[in-house]
Structures are given as C-alpha cells and as structure tokens.
Amino acid sequence: MTDRKKQILASSQCVFKEKGYAATSVRDIAKALKMEPASLYSHFSSKEDILKITCFEMAEKFELAVKEVNDIYFNAEEKLRMAIQLHVAILTENLNSAIIFIRDWRNLTGQSLDEFISKRNAYEMGIREIVQTGIREGVFNETDKKFASLTILSSVNWIVEWYKEDGNLDAQEIATKLSDFILSGLKKAA
Amino acid sequence: MTDRKKQILASSQCVFKEKGYAATSVRDIAKALKMEPASLYSHFSSKEDILKITCFEMAEKFELAVKEVNDIYFNAEEKLRMAIQLHVAILTENLNSAIIFIRDWRNLTGQSLDEFISKRNAYEMGIREIVQTGIREGVFNETDKKFASLTILSSVNWIVEWYKEDGNLDAQEIATKLSDFILSGLKKAA
DNA sequence: GTCACAAACTAACGTTCGTTAGGCAATAGT
DNA sequence: ACTATTGCCTAACGAACGTTAGTTTGTGAC
Known part of the structure; x- marks a missing residue:
C-alpha cells in the first residue's frame, strides 16, 4: 500500500467516523482530501473497497492479539x-x-460480509475460551460462557463511543479499570 | 396516532433494523408495505420524521423507567x-x-439531534446517580462513576445485538444474569 | 345522493449518488 | 530523448434518491 493510499484511507475513515459509512458520499471523502471524487478511483476500486480494507485490517489486528494472548499467558485471569x-x-x-x-461492518456485502462475520465469531470464541479456561481452573464463577463473553466484549467495545485521545484516561488505565470491573463487579465484597 | 400510522411505523422500523436507517430508502419501506413511496407522505412528513418518532418514543420509555426506579426503590442495589x-x-x-x-440516532439533524442527545445524557446521569447512591451507602466500591455507568449501559445495550425473541433466555433471565455479572464480576470470591 | 375526508394512486421533479471514460501533466527508468 | 507509469483532472453517465403535485378511490355522515 502506497503512502498516498494510506493517507486517503485515513482521511476516508475520519469522514466515515463522523457521518457513518452509509451516509457518507464519495464526494464527501474527496472534499476532505481537496481532490476530485473520480480521482479516488485511482486508488480504490469502490467505496465499499475502503470499508472492506478498514474492517479487515482491524479484524487482523484482533486476530493477532488473541493469538498472542494464547501463546504467552498461562492462567485465565492473566x-x-x-x-x-x-x-x-x-x-x-x-x-x-x-x-x-x-x-459500519454491516454495510459490507456478499462474501466480504460472510468472511467478516466468521472472523468476528472466531474472535468471540477466543474470548469465550479464555472464560472457559478460568472456570475450569476454578478462578471464575460458573456462568453462561457465551453470555459472559458477549458482555465483556460489549463493555470493551463501547469505549469507542466516549474515548477521547486528549481525555484524562489513557488506554492502559482504561484497560485496568475495565478488567477490575469485569472481574470483581461493582458490589463490595461482603 | 392512527392504527395505520402505527403499522407503517412498525414496518419501517423493521426495515431500518435490517439495513440501517441511512442505507434504507423510502422505496424500501414502501415495498415492505406493498404500497407506493409517495403514499407514505400521507402519514409522515419525511423519512427523518419516522426516525425522529422512533427515537423519541424510546427515549420517553427510558425516561419513565428511571423515574419509576427513583420513586419506588430505596437501596442502591435494588x-x-x-x-x-x-x-x-x-x-x-x-x-x-x-x-x-x-x-441510528446519529442520523437525526438539527434541533432533534440536540434534544435527543440531551435526553440520552439525562438518562445516563440517572444511572450514574444510582451508582453514586450505592457508593454513599457503602455497598458499592468506590470507583469512577462515569466510567462505571457507561460500562453498565454498554453491556445492557449490547443485548440488542444478539437477543432473539425465540431464544432460550427471556428478558427477566437476561436482566438477572446481567445484574449478577455487573454486581459481582467474573472472579470467584477469594 | 352528495359531501367531506382520508389514504392511496400516477407521474414526475430536481438532486445526489457511485462510477466510468478519456485526457493531461509530472516523474522515473532506460 | 523516449517511454511507461502514476495520479490527478474534466465531463458525464445512468441509476437511485427524497419529495411534491395533482388525482382517484373508498368510506361514513347527513
């Protein structure tokens, strides 16, 4: 991927973030880059192409992360x-x-959509297995594994709705707080 | 609101659910109702009107719920x-x-958008106050209140992503599991 | 029977959509 | 110096968009 392509990609993602993929036009993207709409097609084959690259690049990062965790760390809480x-x-x-x-991944179509969903499911299964390990090790409460992993993922994902780069919490602090919350809950130990 | 209007509203919501508001055309809605696109305008002033009614009807339900909780129940966990x-x-x-x-509320515009956001914030503040009460009562751990209430709301809201009416969990069971999870966390008490 | 009204229709408006065709200028390789 | 390639341009395509105007149809009231 050329630098210019990366640059256009980043700018597109910025516009998508603001208006949502479906409500963003190719002309909106072009305007943000101060170029003509048609010129985008020197770099991308379609508007959906931009969405596809974005979604799958992210999916890959998550895929690597879950692999790393399973390779290196041993006990479930860790x-x-x-x-x-x-x-x-x-x-x-x-x-x-x-x-x-x-x-915006829902706006993918055809095979891309199917493939994306299966990658998402694979990741969710990865998290579920960690939960399962914890139960087997006796350190997590017996619980509905699917339910627990969905709840964990939802609370983690929601941070994109309020996280600001210049906010007073950095990523590490958020992760620690979130982990504490998920592991120990809100209620004071009796 | 006439029965017919309610019917059209419900059908529109069903289509929006599938494709998202922005990606749904007025013609899509009309097709689902087996009527002509133009006929919808006998009942609604615009496509956004349908979104607006939907979002604010829901907002009102949540508003009433938080009021009810604060009127009736006394201790924070309850x-x-x-x-x-x-x-x-x-x-x-x-x-x-x-x-x-x-x-899809992000697709609201102008004053509707502002009003919606402020209703949303008010609801979130209601939840935050419950958390605060619990801390004051000494039954919840001292914690970042904003962070905790956002995490609670995110895990609750996410159920719309996987809940199926014919699934094996009913609403009451989900609420209980979720409350247990939020209050006690995943980790076994030491 | 006719009047009023609601709810649907047909037809079309002007706009915006994603995309393509074809050309022009700059750059790099030989 | 010539050529190929890259990256952008102008222009425009056909399709789909949300919406409006004006009309017809069905129903209940008097």
Whole structure:
C-alpha cells in the first residue's frame, strides 16, 4: 500500500467516523482530501473497497492479539486482563477504524460480509475460551460462557463511543479499570 | 396516532433494523408495505420524521423507567437491579425500535439531534446517580462513576445485538444474569 | 345522493449518488 | 530523448434518491 493510499484511507475513515459509512458520499471523502471524487478511483476500486480494507485490517489486528494472548499467558485471569489490554490498545490506537469496524461492518456485502462475520465469531470464541479456561481452573464463577463473553466484549467495545485521545484516561488505565470491573463487579465484597 | 400510522411505523422500523436507517430508502419501506413511496407522505412528513418518532418514543420509555426506579426503590442495589430489569424489558419488547434508538440516532439533524442527545445524557446521569447512591451507602466500591455507568449501559445495550425473541433466555433471565455479572464480576470470591 | 375526508394512486421533479471514460501533466527508468 | 507509469483532472453517465403535485378511490355522515 502506497503512502498516498494510506493517507486517503485515513482521511476516508475520519469522514466515515463522523457521518457513518452509509451516509457518507464519495464526494464527501474527496472534499476532505481537496481532490476530485473520480480521482479516488485511482486508488480504490469502490467505496465499499475502503470499508472492506478498514474492517479487515482491524479484524487482523484482533486476530493477532488473541493469538498472542494464547501463546504467552498461562492462567485465565492473566489471559483475560491481557486480552482486554490489547483490545483497548487496538481500539484507542485506531479510533477511526475501530468505530467503523464496530458500527459500519454491516454495510459490507456478499462474501466480504460472510468472511467478516466468521472472523468476528472466531474472535468471540477466543474470548469465550479464555472464560472457559478460568472456570475450569476454578478462578471464575460458573456462568453462561457465551453470555459472559458477549458482555465483556460489549463493555470493551463501547469505549469507542466516549474515548477521547486528549481525555484524562489513557488506554492502559482504561484497560485496568475495565478488567477490575469485569472481574470483581461493582458490589463490595461482603 | 392512527392504527395505520402505527403499522407503517412498525414496518419501517423493521426495515431500518435490517439495513440501517441511512442505507434504507423510502422505496424500501414502501415495498415492505406493498404500497407506493409517495403514499407514505400521507402519514409522515419525511423519512427523518419516522426516525425522529422512533427515537423519541424510546427515549420517553427510558425516561419513565428511571423515574419509576427513583420513586419506588430505596437501596442502591435494588435500584440498580430494577433499572437494569426495566431497561432490558424496554429493549426486548421493542427490539426493532431499540436497535434504531441505539444505532441510528446519529442520523437525526438539527434541533432533534440536540434534544435527543440531551435526553440520552439525562438518562445516563440517572444511572450514574444510582451508582453514586450505592457508593454513599457503602455497598458499592468506590470507583469512577462515569466510567462505571457507561460500562453498565454498554453491556445492557449490547443485548440488542444478539437477543432473539425465540431464544432460550427471556428478558427477566437476561436482566438477572446481567445484574449478577455487573454486581459481582467474573472472579470467584477469594 | 352528495359531501367531506382520508389514504392511496400516477407521474414526475430536481438532486445526489457511485462510477466510468478519456485526457493531461509530472516523474522515473532506460 | 523516449517511454511507461502514476495520479490527478474534466465531463458525464445512468441509476437511485427524497419529495411534491395533482388525482382517484373508498368510506361514513347527513
């Protein structure tokens, strides 16, 4: 990928973040780059191409993260904390793409959509297995594994809705707080 | 609101749920109702009118729910459990609208958008106050209140992504599980 | 029977959409 | 110096968009 292509990609993602993929026109993207709409097609084959690249680049990052966690860390709490930390890091370091990954992937069509969904499911299964490991090890409460992993992922993903780069919480702090919350809950130990 | 208008509204919401508001055309809605696009304008002034009604009807339900909780329930854990239960009930009983409420409100414009955001913020503040009460009462851990309430809301809202009416969990069960998870976390008490 | 009204229709408006065709200027390789 | 390639341009395509105007149809009230 050329530098120019990366630059156009980043700018597109910025516009998508603001208006959403479906409500953003190719002309909006071009305007943000101060170029003509038609010129975009020297770099991308279609508007959906931009969405596709964005979604799959993010999917790959998450795929690598879950692999890393499973390769290196041994006990379940450690694994879960690390998975959350990596997840938060990916989201915050790629905030525009992350929002598109979470919010706009539905606009993919055909085979891309199917492939994306299966990658998403694979990642979710990765998290679910960590939860399962914890239960097997006796350190997590027996619980509905699917339910628990969906709840974990939802609270992690939601940070893209309020995270600001110049806010008072950095990614590491967020990950720690989130992990504490997920592991220990709100209620004071009796 | 006439029955026919309600019917058209419900059908529109169903189409919006599938494709998203921005990607849905007035012609898509009309086709689902087996009527002509122009006929919709006997009932609604614009496509955005449908979105507006949907979002604000949902906002009102949530507004009433938080009021009810604050009027009736006294201790913080009870309040939080009830708020979650009502929230889940609203989502599951109005699944199509709920998805639009959560996902598509950004497509509102002008004053409607501002008003919607302020209603949303008010609701979030209601939840935050419940958390605050719990901390004051000494039953919740001292924590970042904003962070905690956002995390709670995110995990509750995410159920619209996977909840199926014919699934094996009903709304009450989901609310209980979610409350348990939020209050006690994943980790076994030491 | 006719009047009023609601709710649907047909037809079309002007705009915006994603995309393509074809050309022009600059740059790099030989 | 010539050629190929890259990256942008202008112009425009056909399709789809949200919406409006004006008309017809069906229904209930008097």
